[in-house]
Amino acid sequence: MIRLGLTGSIGMGKSTVAAMFAQQGVPVFDADAQVHALQAPGGAAVAAIEREFPGTTGAMGVDRAALGNAVFGDDDAMKRLEAIIHPAIARAREAFANRHADATLLLFDVPLLFETGGSYVDKVAVVSAPAEVQRERVLARPDMNEARFEAIMARQMPDAEKRARADFVIDTGTSLDATQGQVRRLIACLSAAGAR
Numbered sequence: 001m002i003r004l005g006l007t008g009s010i011g012m013g014k015s016t017v018a019a020m021f022a023q024q025g026v027p028v029f030d031a032d033a034q035v036h037a038l039q040a041p042g043g044a045a046v047a048a049i050e051r052e053f054p055g056t057t058g059a060m061g062v063d064r065a066a067l068g069n070a071v072f073g074d075d076d077a078m079k080r081l082e083a084i085i086h087p088a089i090a091r092a093r094e095a096f097a098n099r100h101a102d103a104t105l106l107l108f109d110v111p112l113l114f115e116t117g118g119s120y121v122d123k124v125a126v127v128s129a130p131a132e133v134q135r136e137r138v139l140a141r142p143d144m145n146e147a148r149f150e151a152i153m154a155r156q157m158p159d160a161e162k163r164a165r166a167d168f169v170i171d172t173g174t175s176l177d178a179t180q181g182q183v184r185r186l187i188a189c190l191s192a193a194g195a196r
Contacts, residue, residue, distance in 0.1 A: 002190050003097070003106050005121035007113035009156050010149070011138035012127045013172030013179070018109040020183040027100040031110040034092045035085060039064070048084045053077070073151065086116065093120065104191050114157050114165060125186065126166035128159055129173035 006021070008014040022028045038045035039062035049067065050057040056067040071077040093108065100106055108121055118124065129137075138149050163169050170182050 001101070001103060001106060002123060002193060003108060003121045004190060005113045005118050005124040006107055006109045006127070007111060007118075007124065007162065008127035008172075009134065009159050009162065010111070010152050011134040012129050012159070013137075014109060014111065014127045016176070017125075017127050017170055017172060017179065017183060018107060020180055021107045021187065024184065024187050026105050026107050026187060027096070027103050028107045028109055029093055029096045031089055031093075031108070034089050038085065038088050039067075045084050045088055049081070052080050052084060090120075105187065112156070114162060115155070123167040123190070124165070125168040125170055126159075126162045127170045127172045128163055129171070131159070133173050134159075 006014060006018055008017075018028050018030065037043055039049065040046075041059065041061040043061050046057050046061050049062055053067060053070045056063055056070055067081070071081050097106060110116070110118065113121070113124065135149070138144055139146070168186055170179065170186070172179050
């Protein structure tokens with residue numbers, strides 16, 4: 001089995017590319033979806049988050065806006081939140097791998113893969129697009145503004161560094177069909193290697 005990490009900065013098209021892998025039958029672990037599940041009503045992290053950041057949860061689970069306000073721009077608060085979330089994500093990730101133990105290729109969709117270590121993957125693919133395309137995509141989001149975009153970018157490794165560290169780069173600054181072709185070729189290459 002090959003564990004492929006998929007990462008990329010905000011607005012680079014990572015979710016679209018992960019969906020392309022899933023459409024090709026590759027099991028996909030979505031770290032963001034796991035975080036949402038942990039923070040949903042009854043989620044495993046809700047009580048710990050409320051203890052650490054009082055007033056940030058309620059009947060609907062974690063109030064993401066309130067939690068964001070509690071940790072935004074505060075490195076210590078962010079580290080305390082990560083100390084709650086990261087171990088739970090690691091457990092979910094291993095359970096996913098165990099459920100798909102017979103697969104030749106697994107995809108781990110993790111936005112901060114390099115920033116958080118990523119030692120559990122064998123190879124890394126980075127999605128990348130030109131900076132102007134990225135900015136346009138991100139600022140088109142309804143909940144986004146320049147200040148928030150810049151704050152997110154400050155916490156993420158620069159795109160050029162991600163590309164340099166990656167085993168594979170998937171260009172998402174092109175057409176969806178061209179990106180899909182890159183994904184298919186990568187799956188074929190890795191599946192062949194994983195089957196050996």
